[in-house]
């Protein structure tokens with residue numbers, strides 16, 4: 189299936205006695221934004237690690253950009269990038285130096301030019317020669333995402349890209365993600381924020397108790413729950429209401 193960026197079938201993963209993934213299935217089409225939604229501890233990062241070849245599954249298959257992660261991890265790595273939950277930039281280096289370093293690691297021909305392009309694109313040119321330790325949270329996040337774009341990966345994993353960020357920075361990140369997707373990059377995003385999935389994702393999957401319990405477009409998820417009739421006013425459920433109805437507990441409890 190050429191048009192699939194990710195195909196996951198029957199994925200199981202346990203950490204000793206703890207069964208985190210218990211038969212996870214889903215697919216992600218190329219060029220789309222896919223949001224994996226789940227409470228803290230649901231297993232989102234575990235899935236990201238398996239798909240990005242950092243961790244081996246116990247059983248089941250995962251095919252990323254046409255390569256089986258268990259058979260061709262090197263090939264998978266060449267087509268993806270991963271931005272983790274915690275920013276990976278080097279504090280002591282400047283923004284420009286961070287970018288050049290990654291471009292060199294990726295064996296690109298003109299690392300300096302690659303860095304300049306990204307600095308401009310992410311509105312970091314004026315701060316390019318300052319140490320990252322002096323950057324604001326939003327600037328770091330932008331640099332982090334810029335770094336993940338070096339080498340033009342077909343698929344980008346963003347593991348909780350906005351957790352802990354203030355609302356303006358979150359909006360900034362959303363804009364970047366939308367732009368990337370518009371340019372044809374596939375985005376696999378994990379989030380605990382229902383609004384984030386609602387804003388960004390073409391498809392949303394909810395991971396709960398080791399399985400994907402629903403998977404569809406926002407419109408499809410909404411259709412699972414017929415609108416509540418309050419006299420003559422139809423009310424569409426929000427993603428939050430759908431999530432709570434499925435998971436069966438309050439968001440606070442899910443922490």
Ligand SMILES: Nc1ncnc2c1ncn2[C@@H]1O[C@H](COP(=O)(O)OP(=O)(O)O)[C@@H](O)[C@H]1O
Nearest residue numbers: 203206208226227228229230231232233234235
């Ligand atoms: N290396 C590990 N060893 C043992 N338990 C782990 C390890 N990594 C994660 N876990 C546990 O597995 C569960 C899922 O973790 P994780 O995939 O990080 O969830 P999420 O990213 O959805 O918050 C959690 O209960 C976590 O404590």
Ligand SMILES: [Mg+2]
Nearest residue numbers: 232233273348
């Ligand atoms: Mg996580």
